[in-house]
Amino acid sequence: MPDYQLTVNGRLRTVDGEADTPLLWVLRDTLGLTGTKFGCGQGVCGSCTVHLDGKAVKSCQTSLREAAGHTIVTVEGLSKDGTHPVQQAWLAEDVAQCGYCQPGMIMTAAALLKHKAHPTDGDIDEAFADHVCRCGTYPRVRKAVLRAAGGAK
Amino acid sequence: MTSRREFLKVTGAAGAGLVLGLHLEAKPRPGEAAGAEFRPNAFLALRPDGTVRITVPKTEMGQGVRTALPMALAEELDLDWSRIEVVNANPGPDFKSMQTGGSTSVSSTWTPLRKAGAAARQMLVAAAAAHWKVDAQACSTGNGFVLGPGDRKLGYGELAEAAAKLPVPKDPPLKKAGEYRLLGKRMPRFDGPAIVTGKAVFGLDVRRPGQRFAAVLRCQVPGGQPKAWDETKAKAVKGVKAVVKVPTGLAVVADSTWAAFKGREALAATATWDEGAGKEFSSTALEAQMRTALTGPADEARKAGDAEKALAAAAKVMEAEYAFPYQAHATVEPMNATVQVQAEGAELWTGTQSPNRAQSTAAAALGLKPEQLKVNVALIGGGFGRRLGTDFSTEAAQVAKALGGGPVQVVWNREDDLRHDLHHPATLHRMRAGLDAAGGLSAWAHRIAGPSILRSWMGGQKSPAMASAEANGALDIPYAIPAIKVDYAEVEAPTPLGWWRGIEIVPNVFARECFLDEVAHATGKDPLRLRLDLMGNQVIVRFGRDEADIRRLKKVLRMAAEKAGWGRKLPAGRGLGLACHAYDGRTYAAEVAEVSVEKGQLRIHKITCAVDCGFVVNPAGLEAQVEGGIAFGLSALFSQITWDKGRTVETGYHDFPVLRLADMPAIDTVIVASAEAPSGMGEPPVPLAIPAVLNAVFAATGKRIRRVPVSSDSFK
Ligand code: FES
Numbered sequence A: 001m002p003d004y005q006l007t008v009n010g011r012l013r014t015v016d017g018e019a020d021t022p023l024l025w026v027l028r029d030t031l032g033l034t035g036t037k038f039g040c041g042q043g044v045c046g047s048c049t050v051h052l053d054g055k056a057v058k059s060c061q062t063s064l065r066e067a068a069g070h071t072i073v074t075v076e077g078l079s080k081d082g083t084h085p086v087q088q089a090w091l092a093e094d095v096a097q098c099g100y101c102q103p104g105m106i107m108t109a110a111a112l113l114k115h116k117a118h119p120t121d122g123d124i125d126e127a128f129a130d131h132v133c134r135c136g137t138y139p140r141v142r143k144a145v146l147r148a149a150g151g152a153k
Numbered sequence B: 001m002t003s004r005r006e007f008l009k010v011t012g013a014a015g016a017g018l019v020l021g022l023h024l025e026a027k028p029r030p031g032e033a034a035g036a037e038f039r040p041n042a043f044l045a046l047r048p049d050g051t052v053r054i055t056v057p058k059t060e061m062g063q064g065v066r067t068a069l070p071m072a073l074a075e076e077l078d079l080d081w082s083r084i085e086v087v088n089a090n091p092g093p094d095f096k097s098m099q100t101g102g103s104t105s106v107s108s109t110w111t112p113l114r115k116a117g118a119a120a121r122q123m124l125v126a127a128a129a130a131h132w133k134v135d136a137q138a139c140s141t142g143n144g145f146v147l148g149p150g151d152r153k154l155g156y157g158e159l160a161e162a163a164a165k166l167p168v169p170k171d172p173p174l175k176k177a178g179e180y181r182l183l184g185k186r187m188p189r190f191d192g193p194a195i196v197t198g199k200a201v202f203g204l205d206v207r208r209p210g211q212r213f214a215a216v217l218r219c220q221v222p223g224g225q226p227k228a229w230d231e232t233k234a235k236a237v238k239g240v241k242a243v244v245k246v247p248t249g250l251a252v253v254a255d256s257t258w259a260a261f262k263g264r265e266a267l268a269a270t271a272t273w274d275e276g277a278g279k280e281f282s283s284t285a286l287e288a289q290m291r292t293a294l295t296g297p298a299d300e301a302r303k304a305g306d307a308e309k310a311l312a313a314a315a316k317v318m319e320a321e322y323a324f325p326y327q328a329h330a331t332v333e334p335m336n337a338t339v340q341v342q343a344e345g346a347e348l349w350t351g352t353q354s355p356n357r358a359q360s361t362a363a364a365a366l367g368l369k370p371e372q373l374k375v376n377v378a379l380i381g382g383g384f385g386r387r388l389g390t391d392f393s394t395e396a397a398q399v400a401k402a403l404g405g406g407p408v409q410v411v412w413n414r415e416d417d418l419r420h421d422l423h424h425p426a427t428l429h430r431m432r433a434g435l436d437a438a439g440g441l442s443a444w445a446h447r448i449a450g451p452s453i454l455r456s457w458m459g460g461q462k463s464p465a466m467a468s469a470e471a472n473g474a475l476d477i478p479y480a481i482p483a484i485k486v487d488y489a490e491v492e493a494p495t496p497l498g499w500w501r502g503i504e505i506v507p508n509v510f511a512r513e514c515f516l517d518e519v520a521h522a523t524g525k526d527p528l529r530l531r532l533d534l535m536g537n538q539v540i541v542r543f544g545r546d547e548a549d550i551r552r553l554k555k556v557l558r559m560a561a562e563k564a565g566w567g568r569k570l571p572a573g574r575g576l577g578l579a580c581h582a583y584d585g586r587t588y589a590a591e592v593a594e595v596s597v598e599k600g601q602l603r604i605h606k607i608t609c610a611v612d613c614g615f616v617v618n619p620a621g622l623e624a625q626v627e628g629g630i631a632f633g634l635s636a637l638f639s640q641i642t643w644d645k646g647r648t649v650e651t652g653y654h655d656f657p658v659l660r661l662a663d664m665p666a667i668d669t670v671i672v673a674s675a676e677a678p679s680g681m682g683e684p685p686v687p688l689a690i691p692a693v694l695n696a697v698f699a700a701t702g703k704r705i706r707r708v709p710v711s712s713d714s715f716k
């Protein structure tokens, strides 16, 4: 089996795995980074969202081959100690209910704000179109994104 | 035989009560308290360094019990919130009947937890007073310290050892509401920091040394069995270690989840099935049977006066049929469980709402006694009643047993989770109303036809409580109508059913509140006025085992209507609709929806929800429950599970839609200040969302929708 190299949360990792293995399972089962969640494996719930070269991608739809050579950031690597403005805004708005979908949402929010410092409601709707939160945390997700954007001013 | 509600009430209350009774009197067990921790009861351990561990006997599934329940204990004990650690209880001698459901978590543990805190506080004060040789009356407590005369001050940690030697007071006095420092304050979720950094451990995140991952190939038709299969291709998949037969199907075991999934796919291509008794089941056939049952024999759930006679004598009879489909829980974390059996003992890790039942069923599958299996309750990535079932944890035990011990994690994928859910069943509702010559409502008849959740839950047994369980939400109609008949006609279905957030109350209140709206419009009455008039001067009304205070319901209805601006002029194509219900006679809620329909597109702008659930432990948590409950209710307006050839048509979030962020309306929550004992809030907002929205659609368009789910065709 070939070796693949990728940078995960600032560390260069060599992964011995099948080319078609979704990055999601490489993170969770091979590298032990369980903060990235499995919700559907079908690309429609957003729970598995990570950053690939700074862009939000669904790790269940990204193969190891595609991820190789790129820089991956997961929720564990977003900040050293939970101080990323999005994480702080999430706590301030008390967004989480069960919490399961939240790492994916947080990664999408962080990527959105990186590319658009002051998103409109429409931008937020669009960015989260592929996210499912069965607990219904949506009103607070929106508030937290806006709060994080305000903080970045 | 008991209804779910009774079942939960009895087990919940007895569980918490027993724990307290047992442990307030229990001596510290050898080796546990000895000079170190102060453990006056099963809920609390105070360490010499002043840190405190609070054990929560309810499962966190997003409803905030790991915040609200520690608040109750911490309040009475005057703890320093920043020094608290919260752990989940393990089922066993200390916790004999843990169960999380029925919106009972706070109500059933509220008193025991406060007493646990108050008893410990009294002991710490006594220990300090003895040390200082002062009167205990002269001492007070605050933020983890006992304070005595003349600036004396000792931390709880320093007093732990001495306090542990004192007798546990039996009935310590509790604070009065005015003295609360934590209770009633907005408290952010305890697990927030772990969640936003990805450190929170859900069932699927459990990792044991040497752990394998398994995916079970199950018959798409529930109850079906594999007839023949070829393991060669599955075993050729890199990482696949074994294929084992288990009662639910064929488990493909691998060194990673992905390999297990791939191996299963290869195996599926070779398998043939005996699809069993359910293989012809379809939603279409079920609906035809239900329609027949709408006019056939039925079991009575509520009778006031003689409704048939009153309908025959009525000047006008209105009649309508309402339909609600099968629904799925669709928790974002799919079902999973991890089992390990070793010489030193057996362990199960899973997100469960029924830890004790998970323990006994998985232990039985492993050939062990319940006490030989330690159950670790993981955080739950969504419960909504799905994880009251123990099918998935029992299956994991069966896989572990077939493998000779594990550790193995059985992972369901999204399709498994939707197909093999314990679904909420479809129902049809025949509604009839009799109007007298003056347009007054003289008779009400509500016939419910559909599969029984309770029968499925009781392992297929018919229960005398079935009619009242399936008519919950219909039989407790809060309106004083001279003649009322509510009955239930069972139509059997071969699919396993379970409790779904809001249970039968969702379809029943949908039919009831929408049909009442029809009566209001047909008789030229304002829907709010009609409801208030029909509630009239009723005070306490008994419905079967429940009792509702109709005054509290009227109050929330008035408050929601007022806050939403009921009666104000709206532009064309916009409308307001309302619905209200006294949930299990304990939580009173009313919702007003504001919607518009433009070019066949429904837009839900806002929902105003007024609630009275007694004393509110954590307003921040309550508001989250209202938002989440409404989102859950609104999702059901657009989703359904359809059966064809014995299997679900839907296989994921792409065809079982769940509300997305862009469609979430603004939510305005109005909380009624109350000193009554707290009741539950997880479910009560759910059933009102659909009828409030559909009544608003009628106000906006004049179109009456009696069938869920809606599609854009519904508004044409
Ligand atoms: S798990 Fe990747 S989108 Fe759902």
Ligand code: FES
Residues within 6 Å of the ligand: A096, A097, A098, A099, A100, A101, A102, A132, A133, A134, A135, A136, A137, B062, B332, B381, B382
């Ligand atoms: S917080 Fe539970 S699924 Fe989003």
